Amino acid sequence: MTSRHVDVLVVGAGPAGLAAASLLATTGARVEVLEREQSPGGVPRHCAHRGFGNRPHAWTGPAYARLLTEAAVHAGAGLRTGVTALDWAGPRALTTVGPQGVQTLAARAVVLATGARERPRAARLVPGTRPAGVYTTGELQQAVHLYGQHIGTRAVIVGAEQVSHAAADTVRAAGARVVALVTELPRPPAAPARTLDARLRHRTPVLTGTTVTELLGRGRLSGVRVRHRDGRTATLPCDTVVFTGDFVPEHELARRGGLVLDPGTRGPAVDGALRTSRPGVFAVGSVLHAVESAATAAREGAHAATAVRDWLTDGTGGDPTDPEWPGGVPLVAEPPLLRIAPNRVTPADRLPYLLRTALPLPRPVLYVTQDGRPLHRERCRRATAVPHRPLTLTARWTHLVDPDGGPVHVTVT
Amino acid sequence: MTVTASGALPAGPYDVAVVGAGVVGCAIARRLAHHPELRVALVEAQDDVGQGTSKANTAILHTGFDAVPGSLEARLVREGARELAAYAAESDIPVERVGALLVAWDTEQLVALPRLAGKAVRNEYHDTRLLGPADLYAREPHLGPGALGALHVPGESIICPWTTTLAYAVQAVRGGVDLHLNAPVTHAGRTDGVHRLGTPRGTLHARRLVNAAGLHADTLDRSLGHDDFTVTPRRGQLIVHDKFARALVNHILLPVPTALGKGVLVAPTVHGNVLLGPTAEDLDDKRATGSTAEGLHRLREQGRRILPALLEEEVTAVYAGLRAATEHDDYRIAAHPAQGYVTVGGIRSTGLTASLAIAEHVTGLLAGTGLDLGPSRPLEPVRMPRLGEASPRPHQRPELVAADPEYGVLVCHCERVSRGEIRDALAGPVPPRSLDGLRRRTRARAGRCQGFYCGAAVRALFEEAQR
Numbered sequence: 038m039t040s041r042h043v044d045v046l047v048v049g050a051g052p053a054g055l056a057a058a059s060l061l062a063t064t065g066a067r068v069e070v071l072e073r074e075q076s077p078g079g080v081p082r083h084c085a086h087r088g089f090g091n092r093p094h095a096w097t098g099p100a101y102a103r104l105l106t107e108a109a110v111h112a113g114a115g116l117r118t119g120v121t122a123l124d125w126a127g128p129r130a131l132t133t134v135g136p137q138g139v140q141t142l143a144a145r146a147v148v149l150a151t152g153a154r155e156r157p158r159a160a161r162l163v164p165g166t167r168p169a170g171v172y173t174t175g176e177l178q179q180a181v182h183l184y185g186q187h188i189g190t191r192a193v194i195v196g197a198e199q200v201s202h203a204a205a206d207t208v209r210a211a212g213a214r215v216v217a218l219v220t221e222l223p224r225p226p227a228a229p230a231r232t233l234d235a236r237l238r239h240r241t242p243v244l245t246g247t248t249v250t251e252l253l254g255r256g257r258l259s260g261v262r263v264r265h266r267d268g269r270t271a272t273l274p275c276d277t278v279v280f281t282g283d284f285v286p287e288h289e290l291a292r293r294g295g296l297v298l299d300p301g302t303r304g305p306a307v308d309g310a311l312r313t314s315r316p317g318v319f320a321v322g323s324v325l326h327a328v329e330s331a332a333t334a335a336r337e338g339a340h341a342a343t344a345v346r347d348w349l350t351d352g353t354g355g356d357p358t359d360p361e362w363p364g365g366v367p368l369v370a371e372p373p374l375l376r377i378a379p380n381r382v383t384p385a386d387r388l389p390y391l392l393r394t395a396l397p398l399p400r401p402v403l404y405v406t407q408d409g410r411p412l413h414r415e416r417c418r419r420a421t422a423v424p425h426r427p428l429t430l431t432a433r434w435t436h437l438v439d440p441d442g443g444p445v446h447v448t449v450t
Numbered sequence: 451m452t453v454t455a456s457g458a459l460p461a462g463p464y465d466v467a468v469v470g471a472g473v474v475g476c477a478i479a480r481r482l483a484h485h486p487e488l489r490v491a492l493v494e495a496q497d498d499v500g501q502g503t504s505k506a507n508t509a510i511l512h513t514g515f516d517a518v519p520g521s522l523e524a525r526l527v528r529e530g531a532r533e534l535a536a537y538a539a540e541s542d543i544p545v546e547r548v549g550a551l552l553v554a555w556d557t558e559q560l561v562a563l564p565r566l567a568g569k570a571v572r573n574e575y576h577d578t579r580l581l582g583p584a585d586l587y588a589r590e591p592h593l594g595p596g597a598l599g600a601l602h603v604p605g606e607s608i609i610c611p612w613t614t615t616l617a618y619a620v621q622a623v624r625g626g627v628d629l630h631l632n633a634p635v636t637h638a639g640r641t642d643g644v645h646r647l648g649t650p651r652g653t654l655h656a657r658r659l660v661n662a663a664g665l666h667a668d669t670l671d672r673s674l675g676h677d678d679f680t681v682t683p684r685r686g687q688l689i690v691h692d693k694f695a696r697a698l699v700n701h702i703l704l705p706v707p708t709a710l711g712k713g714v715l716v717a718p719t720v721h722g723n724v725l726l727g728p729t730a731e732d733l734d735d736k737r738a739t740g741s742t743a744e745g746l747h748r749l750r751e752q753g754r755r756i757l758p759a760l761l762e763e764e765v766t767a768v769y770a771g772l773r774a775a776t777e778h779d780d781y782r783i784a785a786h787p788a789q790g791y792v793t794v795g796g797i798r799s800t801g802l803t804a805s806l807a808i809a810e811h812v813t814g815l816l817a818g819t820g821l822d823l824g825p826s827r828p829l830e831p832v833r834m835p836r837l838g839e840a841s842p843r844p845h846q847r848p849e850l851v852a853a854d855p856e857y858g859v860l861v862c863h864c865e866r867v868s869r870g871e872i873r874d875a876l877a878g879p880v881p882p883r884s885l886d887g888l889r890r891r892t893r894a895r896a897g898r899c900q901g902f903y904c905g906a907a908v909r910a911l912f913e914e915a916q917r
Contacts, residue, residue: 073860073863121863123866134845134846134851134858135858135859136851136855137851137855138858139846139858154899156764157899157900157902159690159766160764160765160766160898160900162768164740165740166739169886172905173899173900173901173905176903179906179907180906183906184906186906186909186910186913250743251743252740255737285764
């Protein structure tokens with residue numbers, strides 16, 4: 038087993054990892070990005086639609102993936118595809134495997150950018166048979182856009198968020214018909230224009246208050262059973278079903294490493310500098326909050342680059358119990374808020390916070406308190422906060438946090 | 451080597467036809483392959499071996515400690531367990547001897563434990579030991595509160611049921627057995643001492659017939675004029691939990707059978723997951739292999755009591771299988787010499803453990819029908835892909851990756867399956883005919899993402915091999 042050293046090891050060549058690698062390589066650090074897929078770019082690789090990058094609707098996913106990759110390589114980052122980070126070999130060292138076999142890579146800083154994935158059918162405990170024709174959006178998009186595979190003729194999409202509409206577009210691009218989008222929510226969670234477009238232009242029903250209760254068919258899917266919240270049931274004949282959304286962080290490495298996870302996001306807990314619980318280990322992108330946009334992920338990658346650089350300059354880089362590694366205090370989002378990221382806070386933090394709500398909230402106001410002491414009050418820019426869409430909180434109040442105090446709570450009215 | 455899945459079946463009569471390529475049928479075919487002068491056909495309704503009851507069991511290599519003493523099942527399980535453990539070791543079939551704990555949750559179950567220990571002795575198993583709560587919780591710290599004690603059965607093991615069945619099939623085919631897939635036997639008759647098995651692929655002729663048709667064994671038995679047993683499919687739903695749950699449990703946690711019925715088990719798998727199940731639902735539909743909301747809910751309620759932290763982990767897969775339960779307490783294995791026919795019916799979940807001993811027993815019965823087995827030879831040993839977590843996987847073996855870098859290129863990330871392993875499976879002597887078949891041979895797509903990352907890539911490799 039061979040062993041090498043670099044300054045920064047980035048795990049995952051999606052938008053977050055590539056953005057971090059670009060900036061760090063520009064400053065002269067020896068950066069290596071590991072990507073287990075055969076080509077870099079992460080999820081945008083297989084998103085054919087436009088809307089990637091900072092300029093609105095600027096690039097398609099694959100174009101955006103190429104752009105970020107070229108920037109990282111041009112900046113001097115080493116990019117190795119087809120290499121999997123298997124496990125930790127030390128506080129900031131990883132065991133990897135690729136065509137060259139098993140290697141150990143040690144670094145002064147590790148950036149986890151391992152992304153997120155959709156929960157598949159089984160994890161959602163949808164009963165029934167186990168026929169072919171059951172997809173997640175990730176698999177569907179790769180099948181259609183990367184491999185040109187046949188996916189069936191009639192598809193039911195489970196979910197009605199932004200990603201569900203992207204899945205519907207992929208189904209249509211493959212020449213198949215979208216039977217319906219089905220959501221348990223009482224109102225469609227996607228932007229109203231998106232839902233209208235599906236209903237009017239594509240004549241695709243968006244069924245709200247509806248649960249998929251069973252998959253039918255042997256060999257190939259023949260239909261899905263659905264139940265409306267008023268008790269009515271029906272069978273939607275289809276040969277394809279796509280389970281969309283319900284993202285979970287791909288946190289295997291974080292968990293294997295014993296990093297502290299946030300109970301709300303189930304990704305590694307991080308402070309505003311995107312530092313995890315282990316000195317020298319950072320986390321960026323969708324593994325922190327499954328999921329936000331690719332642009333958000335890239336912004337976080339860039340943001341973390343500053344903290345990584347500081348760590349490389351000031352940090353001991355060797356002592357895992359380094360007192361210079363600020364822990365911060367926990368930042369907790371109270372129901373009906375589902376999660377907040379970052380989810381630890383230090384007085385120096387400047388990165389805005391991303392939240393999600395479980396319920397629609399008209400004219401929401403966010404309150405930040407610590408030990409009963411009010412720190413901040415903020416009216417949200419959005420008129421109504423809705424599930425499956427981000428809600429933001431500025432970091433203008435973090436200097437008021439007592440680093441020796443109790444957890445900071447965020448509530449909403 | 452002959453494996454067919456389409457086209458007309460060969461016309462000439464076989465010496466023996468084995469109907470049903472489950473773990474039992476494959477074991478019998480493999481046993482018969484020791485006799486090179488026999489022409490043997492293994493006939494299967496579906497497109498792969500082990501597609502019926504064999505693929506959806508609890509994956510346990512039993513000691514037979516709780517069998518009905520003196521029964522045929524008790525003897526065959528006892529003998530079969532020893533033989534399969536040895537066979538698995540030489541064939542690289544994953545087995546882990548984790549031991550079982552029968553956990554008592556109330557006094558009725560607690561008083562049943564010494565009785566079970568006594569039964570184990572009558573089944574010639576002498577290693578059981580009663581554990582108090584302190585010992586029990588020391589062994590299983592994540593066990594739910596309220597357990598009163600346990601019976602420890604150190605010999606109980608976990609095994610890979612798919613690799614076992616496939617190993618038998620590979621050895622049988624390499625040994626000269628013709629495997630005919632997609633050939634459901636729709637009618638059977640016998641004229642001039644020759645069985646005529648009607649299938650959609652034509653009629654297969656054989657001088658001797660072995661009925662290892664599992665769920666359908668009673669139907670085939672009746673078409674030959676017997677009315678010895680009725681198969682009532684008993685559905686078992688099982689939940690496979692994420693690999694992160696593996697650290698929560700060290701043994702197979704078995705329920706204590708009482709008058710009120712049998713509970714569910716929690717068991718690690720050789721692939722590094724944790725099983726919860728099975729349900730036991732008597733049905734009349736032999737195709738009802740779907741899971742139900744009610745069944746899954748009940749399992750999770752029972753699982754919550756046994757291992758509360760298990761419920762916090764993600765579910766990786768859910769499946770349901772049908773056991774070939776009959777109205778009898780024992781296997782229904784019978785020879786009908788005048789007909790040149792042997793029934794191998796009523797083989798329950800212990801069939802995996804007993805398979806090699808059943809094969810030996812059935813071969814003896816076949817000889818008793820006047821079949822001349824001819825000379826015997828040892829079979830070429832088989833080395834199966836190492837799918838278990840207890841031994842190094844191919845990507846972890848430097849010598850293997852150095853010799854062939856394809857073993858270092860992981861395609862399925864959750865299960866760490868390399869392109870080399872997928873290539874090998876697709877080129878194997880009994881190749882997969884579906885993505886599910888490829889999954890059972892390699893674990894590709896069997897992990898927590900269920901294909902989110904690798905599904906399309908695995909399918910591309912599979913479809914390329916079909917061209």
